[in-house]
């Protein structure tokens with residue numbers, strides 16, 4: 523059945539690919555974005571589709587529309603971008619959630635929240651299960667994002683309990699792929715852009731900190747599966763690739779795949795940078811029959827292909 527679907531943050535990395543995926547599945551898509559970190563170029567190719575609509579809007583302001591489903595993705599995701607204006611980041615997460623939940627309540631739409639592994643902070647439990655409450659510094663550099671997203675989760679569960687809103691919470695772990703902004707500042711885009719230009723690869727700290735990288739196609743498949751579950755499934759559910767890599771390993775792999783002459787340089791580790799991160803995805807496997815299929819090398823090859831167009 524054709525559904526009308528609102529995607530906030532629809533011009534960003536994940537949002538733009540989700541717009542395209544849902545249009546390909548024959549739905550009607552409304553993309554809402556204020557273009558803080560998203561770009562029109564990510565979605566201009568969709569404008570010729572009569573079932574695609576683009577709206578410039580900031581989620582901190584109320585918004586009215588009639589839709590069946592809402593994917594709430596609006597929020598800068600890269601540390602340099604969410605720390606650029608921390609108060610705005612908190613407003614986007616919290617007021618954005620209130621506005622979108624209010625909308626979902628009024629129009630009885632299903633709403634999915636793009637939460638994050640950052641709700642676990644610098645985790646003392648490894649791998650991270652959904653039952654772990656996290657280790658977040660409430661006054662640190664990352665708190666605008668971490669606490670904003672934690673508050674949004676609280677708003678979601680309380681709108682569900684108090685107002686019967688049909689919610690879905692997904693905790694996304696580091697996801698990468700084409701359509702990431704080349705200057706986004708996240709590690710995969712930084713390393714690939716540096717390697718393609720034979721510039722120094724900037725490793726923060728000693729490079730032994732770990733992340734688990736999920737390719738965008740796998741992640742989007744999981745988000746859509748979650749939206750398709752019955753109303754009793756609300757999450758939170760972790761979504762990510764459980765294969766864990768150190769930043770040194772990631773740098774070596776990117777250098778190998780780009781055949782680069784780049785050297786590694788070591789810069790100070792930003793404060794509160796989590797030392798290790800790896801999702802326990804047992805819940806996603808059991809409830810959504812989901813697990814990632816694309817390994818890091820395969821996903822990086824696709825991503826490198828995309829980034830080559832930004833390098834002269």
Ligand code: NAD
Nearest residue numbers: 531533534535536556557558559560580581596597694697
């Ligand atoms: P992104 O920065 O590419 O996309 C975010 C989009 O939201 C951008 O288009 C931006 O312009 C828009 N936006 C920001 N503030 C807004 C506002 N106030 N009003 C309207 N639009 C606004 O990041 P992404 O990687 O695509 O992330 C999408 C969502 O997924 C975010 O909510 C992020 O927190 C979450 N997430 C992503 C990852 C990841 O690894 N990619 C991991 C965990 C969570």
Ligand code: UDP
Nearest residue numbers: 601707708709710712724725726731769795
């Ligand atoms: N990082 C790095 N070099 C960079 C960018 C990031 O070594 O040029 C490290 C960063 O310190 C962190 C990891 O890579 O330990 C992942 O960073 P990213 O900003 O991609 O996402 P995070 O998971 O920290 O939100």
